[in-house]
Amino acid sequence: MPTPPEPTQVSSLLIRRDARFACVGDGLCCSDVHVLGPVAPREVRRLTSRTPGVVRRHRTLRILYIDTVPHPVGGRVCAFLQPDGCAIHTQRPSTCRHFPFGLVATPLGLRVTTEHRCPCRSLGPRPALDIDLARSSLAGRFEQLRPNLRVGNRVLVEGRRCLSFHRFLTEVESPLLASLLEPTPEFSRLGEPFPPLDGSTWIDVAHLLRGYAAEGSSGAEAIGWFADTLLLLQGASTRAKRGRPWAWSFDRAEARGGAVASPEAVLGDWAADVLWSMTWTQHGSFAQGLSELATRLVVADAVAKRLQAQLGLRPDRAAAEAVMMAELAGALPLWDSVRASIRTSGQGTGRFTGASSRHGADRVAGEVAEQVGPEGQRQAIP
Numbered sequence: 001m002p003t004p005p006e007p008t009q010v011s012s013l014l015i016r017r018d019a020r021f022a023c024v025g026d027g028l029c030c031s032d033v034h035v036l037g038p039v040a041p042r043e044v045r046r047l048t049s050r051t052p053g054v055v056r057r058h059r060t061l062r063i064l065y066i067d068t069v070p071h072p073v074g075g076r077v078c079a080f081l082q083p084d085g086c087a088i089h090t091q092r093p094s095t096c097r098h099f100p101f102g103l104v105a106t107p108l109g110l111r112v113t114t115e116h117r118c119p120c121r122s123l124g125p126r127p128a129l130d131i132d133l134a135r136s137s138l139a140g141r142f143e144q145l146r147p148n149l150r151v152g153n154r155v156l157v158e159g160r161r162c163l164s165f166h167r168f169l170t171e172v173e174s175p176l177l178a179s180l181l182e183p184t185p186e187f188s189r190l191g192e193p194f195p196p197l198d199g200s201t202w203i204d205v206a207h208l209l210r211g212y213a214a215e216g217s218s219g220a221e222a223i224g225w226f227a228d229t230l231l232l233l234q235g236a237s238t239r240a241k242r243g244r245p246w247a248w249s250f251d252r253a254e255a256r257g258g259a260v261a262s263p264e265a266v267l268g269d270w271a272a273d274v275l276w277s278m279t280w281t282q283h284g285s286f287a288q289g290l291s292e293l294a295t296r297l298v299v300a301d302a303v304a305k306r307l308q309a310q311l312g313l314r315p316d317r318a319a320a321e322a323v324m325m326a327e328l329a330g331a332l333p334l335w336d337s338v339r340a341s342i343r344t345s346g347q348g349t350g351r352f353t354g355a356s357s358r359h360g361a362d363r364v365a366g367e368v369a370e371q372v373g374p375e376g377q378r379q380a381i382p
């Protein structure tokens with residue numbers, strides 16, 4: 001049995017053992033609205049007084065975001081991204097400052113979590129996660145650390161069965177994290193992928209995701225790869241031809257050199273962080289969270305194999321690109337509906353409501369934006 005990885009505690013911040021990250025400018029996080037994330041309303045005036053019209057409102061995602069411009073090697077990037085980096089680095093919005101970090105308040109301390117979309121986190125040589133970098137990235141305007149999630153003393157494990165946080169940590173989570181971080185991770189310990197959904201099927205979910213993919217951005221292409229692969233795994237067929245989202249960013253990461261990792265290690269590192277982030281507590285029980293993760297992991301593994309077979313990608317790069325796609329799909333509101341409708345041992349916490357987003361997904365095809373004025377009010381785009 002592998003030794004459970006004890007988290008490293010640094011002045012009340014807990015980082016997952018073996019988490020590795022440093023921003024080396026691979027650039028993915030500064031491109032595409034799906035990755036840029038929202039601008040806070042209070043940040044609009046600062047950005048628009050510098051560059052009028054630079055903030056837009058995304059109707060489908062219902063967020064304010066910085067406008068994007070075409071990138072010389074494909075896709076779109078933030079209007080403030082220059083060849084030598086961010087033009088407003090010291091005044092960049094909080095989502096940019098925080099990426100790829102998150103913060104979860106637990107009874108034992110504040111967990112630093114990391115997202116794996118950018119190859120700076122998932123590919124090539126990376127130093128151990130630097131706690132001072134995480135702290136300064138996460139600190140708010142008054143140096144306060146504000147968690148994006150809080151986990152209480154009782155953890156819902158399955159059905160109505162709860163465990164104290166401490167027992168959950170020692171008996172359930174730590175051994176599982178240890179097995180995911182082994183050189184050959186035991187993915188089967190996550191449980192069965194593709195659990196039954198209350199009110200929908202996985203084929204329905206794949207088709208709804210393909211609605212998002214019609215938008216044509218890099219993020220949409222990524223979701224398209226994920227959706228097509230989900231469809232194939234369900235025995236359906238697809239002839240969709242997809243572009244390569246952020247290939248230039250992964251080119252940069254691959255060119256950094258370093259030892260080639262196994263695809264299993266890339267997937268295991270990501271899966272361990274999904275569990276460590278405890279976001280599953282927002283949507284149901286641990287059992288539901290495991291089934292959801294097992295499903296995205298199987299799809300990501302299949303995407304990686306498709307990328308290797310069709311494009312001859314290096315295995316760890318293919319896995320890193322697949323992780324990016326699985327993470328983006330998992331960030332959609334539609335996927336929250338999937339999470340809540342998962343039935344394990346005959347129980348789910350909610351019915352699938354994503355069908356109501358079919359209309360929304362169709363609307364994405366005619367993508368959309370409205371400029372936003374300095375006070376955050378909408379303005380029609382001429």
Ligand code: SF4
Pocket residue numbers: 029030031036066078079080081082085086087088089092093096
């Ligand atoms: S504001 Fe700066 S850091 Fe944020 S996405 Fe744009 S270029 Fe990147």
